[in-house]
Amino acid sequence: MAFRPDAGRNLPHEKIRLLRALTSKRGQLVETRKRLLAQIKAHGKLGSADMFEDMDAELKDLLDRQITELEVQIEEIIAADESLARTASILRSVPGIGPVASTMLIAEMPELGQISGEQAAALTGLAPIAHDSGAMRGRRAIGGGRRLLRHVLFQAALVASHHNQVLKRFADRLRTAGKPHKVVITAVARKLVTIVNALCKNRQKWTTQSA
Known part of the structure; x- marks a missing residue:
């Protein structure tokens, strides 16, 4: 809201x-x-x-x-639909985003391209949230957002972390720094959704400079 x-x-x-x-x-x-x-x-x-x-x-x-x-x-x-077809073409130009992920993004996130990258990450539940009380006090974790879409983005991030050269280098840096697998994939998924949001906003397809 x-x-x-x-x-x-x-x-x-x-x-x-x-x-x-x-x-x-x-x-x-x-x-x-x-x-x-x-x-x-x-x-x-x-x-x-x-x-x-x-x-x-x-x-x-x-x-x-x-x-x-x-x-x-x-x-x-x-x-x-010309607009939906163009959006699907933009999304599928990103290595790691296939037909299922692109359709889910179109169907479950109509705000794509109309909001900021931070807002896109929050809507998918991929933005870290600080906990100020309870056992999680002082820690940050993802949560909320659109669960089904987040699950699809995790699957896309797994593919992108191996086959998208830009995101593979990003994931490799995190792995080299000793980050756990879940943290790496979550970071890749968050970067992925901010990238596709920017591409949709500019109505441009993926290039290695897009990230």
Whole structure:
């Protein structure tokens, strides 16, 4: 509310609401598929895989098809809107940001490009928050924000820390300084969201100078 006083009074436009619904459903199906694969693995360890092999295979095929259908719908909505298509192109130009991450950023963070980098980090829950009381007193930690979006950005940061040469050097410096893995990935994710926010604000694609 501090970043956008009009938030809560203006609903996102129809295409954003539709994208949000589709990405949410896709996420639910992906989680269901993960649980199914875990169950299949457990059946294998227990020696009961043969009992459910056909049933599990049929369910996995169904989930695969439904996820693919949702992804096609998402791509069609983005492609049909010039502004959304341009934003998606900008986001996907950044090594580490793929179709899933770009769609989630578009659907769950319509403020992208209209706010500061610090505000973008705060909205995704990647800005360090100082604790002034309790057991965490004197320490800083991330929290709040849009949890689903933060999870996607963590996944993007993992990829970027190895395949985006600018962010790989940034991550390597932190690792050399002895920072724990979680701290490194959180810092990369925070830098990543500030970069994509700036790119969207300037309507420019990624270059190695973007960071």
